[in-house]
Amino acid sequence: MATPHTPPAAGDLTPELLGAPEWSDRMVAAAGIPMYDIPFLTLGGGIGSFVTLDYLRVYGVPTSQMRVVSNIDHPWQTYEFLTRCSQIPRPERIRSDSSSRPDNLWGFPSYALEEAWKEKNPAYLLQIATEPILNDYWTPRAGTVFENLEREAKRIAYWDMLVKGQVRMVRRRSGGGYFTVVTPPEGTAQTKRIVFRSRFVHIALGYPGLKFLPDLQEFRQKYGDYQHVVNAYEPHEQVYEFLKTRPGTVVVRGGGIVASRVLQRLFDDREKFRLQTQIVHIFRTFVTGSHGPSLRNRRKGGDGWAYQGFNYPKSVWGGQLKAEMRRLEGPERAQKYKEMGGTNTPFRRRWQEQMRAGREGGYYHAVQGTVERVEPAADGRMMSYVRSKDGTVREPVSDYIIDCTGLEADIAEHRVFADLLRHGGAYRNPVGRLEVERHFEIKGTASGDGALYASGSATLGGYFPGVDTFLGLQIAAQEIADDLARRGFCRRMGPLRSTSQWFKWALNKPV
Amino acid sequence: MVPTLIGRIQTRLFLLATVGVVITALIVPVLPGLTGPLSQDYLTGFSVLAAVAVLGVLWELLYHFLMQFRWEKDWPTLFGLLTLVPEGLLLLFLLRSGAIGSVIDPVPPASAFWTQFVVVWICVWLVANGPMRVPFIRWRFRGGRVL
Missing domain, CATH: 3.50.50.60 (FAD/NAD(P)-binding domain)
Known part of the structure; x- marks a missing residue:
């Protein structure tokens, strides 16, 4: 019960906080919102948050240094809901490359090797070796993806880092870092809001709707x-x-x-x-x-459809198009997106x-x-x-x-992004979404020695195109992890640690 | 891994210098048709390997050019395997015709050449399509660049 000395709105956002682009520790304390310190916070709790935490855990960051705020219980929950609705139940195959494994940052063994081994079916190996020339692209079953995600989530102690709640906003902190306001589930906290004070925040909220x-x-x-x-x-x-x-x-x-x-x-x-x-x-x-601007740039099509193995041309995840896009700015970048885009x-x-x-x-x-x-x-x-x-x-x-x-792709439809655009210094890229650096830091949002990162669909239109895909999320996670290493948060992973960590993954031993 | 031009060349040189060297070292003593002393066989084997690397840089330029006609700017796994046929044939022709015979002398018999060439090629292809990603986590996202 509220004491006579406690203002009625204690523990909630105040007009002072709502109006200020930068908050001090004193302002948050004055509002009566409980504050928790955590060096690295990821928001969303879907596959984007998961692969980022997975990378950092494999790089050597302990669970005590990281938290994930989410309104879902396990990282594949939203993805599984959407795939099931759109007619991909667990036994059916998703549209994703065999070596794009969100549970395995090395992508080896690929899903095809794993399914071939488990189902004793060498035909998968033949298909993967001859795709897409003699066969359709081999793609994994949705169930294979979810089972492996569950295994990896247990291995990296994902649930030790999970905090249930609805993210309300992220604001810069005077002196560096960020405050993240979270609405915890009813009855689980003393106050309406809680705040995390962090040096690094990562936003992976997915599609607004x-x-x-x-x-x-x-x-x-x-x-x-x-x-x-x-x-x-x-x-x-x-x-x-x-x-x-x-x-x-x-x-x-x-x-x-x-x-x-x-x-x-x-x-x-x-x-x-x-x-x-x-x-x-x-x-x-x-x-x-077939359609496209030139002889060297023609995509196959027919009967109404444009045909492409994955949602972007394959070289955006590591080849020529990735290298080209990384160098482009403004209208040139928008033009390149237009050329390779289309349903x-x-x-x-x-x-x-x-x-x-x-x-x-x-x-x-x-x-x-x-x-x-x-x-x-x-x-x-x-x-x-x-x-x-x-x-x-x-x-x-x-x-x-x-x-x-x-x-829905408009980032402003999500209140966290809308708040960042209004108060956080973030701005839109040439295709209208969130402008991020090559290492996925949101441009314009730096705060002292802290950094705010984003990955996933919100960042489409940046220097890297395939963002809302398994491999794209891992590419972002690697860039973020390496940037965090440059800032001293963790050690950059070299070949020796990578190999030893891979063996731990293979043997299902904790990191 | 979907390669860029520089990535292709680096990956080829790196894998031939590692996997290629190890496989050649292991396989030369059992290659069919070689009659010279072991030291000379090794010299021949490693010379052939070096020729695959040097000529390969030129081949990669051609592959890169051909890749430009693919919408996805990718290089399917199968291509990486089947290109052993033209590369092997050309190299053997150059050896036999004497074009590089002054560098590689004596010229290995066809049986020894093909055994070494195919075994090395398949091992390099297998490593490039999986295990390479274990120590080098950034390699596949950088178009095959090792450096």
């Missing part, structure tokens, strides 16, 4: 229908269940990996349960063949067969068009008004519309 196409958002709000117009990243099992009960039509929107996955589920169910599902697939950009999906032989059968069987209709609006049809279903570039207007009527166009 789901993104809805404007016409679909309008339909959902106008008619209060959240069941028949769905985003592929939200649970939408009701669509597939409905289609098992009677013949129906589904409109699929988008030309990326999620659209491919959703189509596969629709085709698989059609085959498995002998369904009569009709699929109308609307591409805003309909790719008809794409991998060319997988099984998907190609399913789509071919669908076209020939007259139940898969892919069209180019922009949807102007969606309205209820007379029979209670939904009608989409689709205008193609050639002026043709189509009005497909469907039982469900699945929006496969992705996740």
